Amino acid sequence: MASDRSHTSISAWRPPVPGITEVFHAHFTDHAYPAHTHDTWDLMILDDGSVNFALDRHRHGATGSTSVLLLPPGVPHDGRTVTESGFRKRNLYLDGSVLPQHLAGRAVDTPVLKDELLRGRIDQLHTALVHPGDGFEAESRLSFIRERLHFHLAKLQPRAPGREANQLAAELRELLDSRTHVGLSLHEAAATLHAHPTHLIRCFKQTYGLPPHAYLTGKRIEHARRLLLDGHRPAEVATTIGLHDQAHLNRHFTRHVGTTPARYQRTRTGSYPTTS
Known part of the structure; x- marks a missing residue:
């Protein structure tokens, strides 16, 4: 019989987004973290399963996909699975530009946050981080996460738009x-x-x-449509309009137009369509 370890999977990368030192996605079935510390903040969400951990010698638990775990830098903690199926998690390691060190004490008191809005924003950020080239969107989403974390830890209310x-x-x-x-x-x-x-x-x-990153993407897709109808290749169009690569163009173009750039380009007839 295969070991549960065969179901363990991880992925890690360093995105080009200021404030994020590492992104870490994992599925663990029987892994147990020894007591350790980080130089960074560890912001984690669960996609399924349960986890039990000790932070500063006090044990905590989280289950399901509603909680947000925030572990401060420099504070010892461990972590382990609770059930045979283990847990799936996504972590963001954040530096002091996102959260200052002096908020660590408040995070020790309440490392598990029941905040659906925050959880949803973190999920959206992870989605953006998976796709290279969405840096402006990722920065925007991280900014709102930072604001929400400050709301929890420093009790700072966001400022509403005024006359300006x-x-x-x-x-x-x-x-x-x-x-x-x-x-x-x-x-x-x-x-x-x-x-x-x-x-x-x-x-x-x-x-x-609409948010500014969505406005910018829309402007780029409009330009892409013109270039494609002029006969430019999709790979060339992607770099011309400022997107990361053709895959990046395909994803955004399909979402905006309902078809891929290549299929869109093949509809060119050189003349107006006729009607019966």
Whole structure:
């Protein structure tokens, strides 16, 4: 009979997103972590199963896909499976630019957070991180996660858009329009416009009805449509409009247009369609 260890799987990578030092996805059936510490914050969600862990010599447990686990840097902890089926988890290791060290004590007191909004945002960030080239979206989602964690640990309420929202949104839209092909980071946009990242995103969404990363992607897809109808190859189009590669173009183009770039291009007739 095969060992349960044969069902263990892991993947790890370092995304080009400031604040995230590592992404780690794993399915463990009988693994037990020894007591250890991290230099970074460990932000974890479970996709299924249960986990039991000790943090600063106090035991905690989490089950299912509703909880968020936040383990602070420098504090000893372990971890182990609870059932034979083990658990599936996704971790983000975050540096001090996301959460400062002085919040570690509050995290020790409440390492398991029951927050569906936060859990959903973390799930969305992991989805963005799986696809190379979605850095602007990933930065945006991490910014809201950071804000939500500060809400829990430092009791900081997010700032609502005020009278300046429309002007700030217009300035960001102008910036995005000028950088459609080369792109920009959320940090760069916030620094240029002297605004906090999450406040900048909220102002944009309140004014235009969609987040800035979605606006930028839409602009790129519109340009892609024109280039494809002009006869340019999809691989060439992807780099021209500022996307990571053809796979990145295929994913976004299909979501926006309902077909792949190659199929879209094959519909070219060179003339207007006739009707009976």
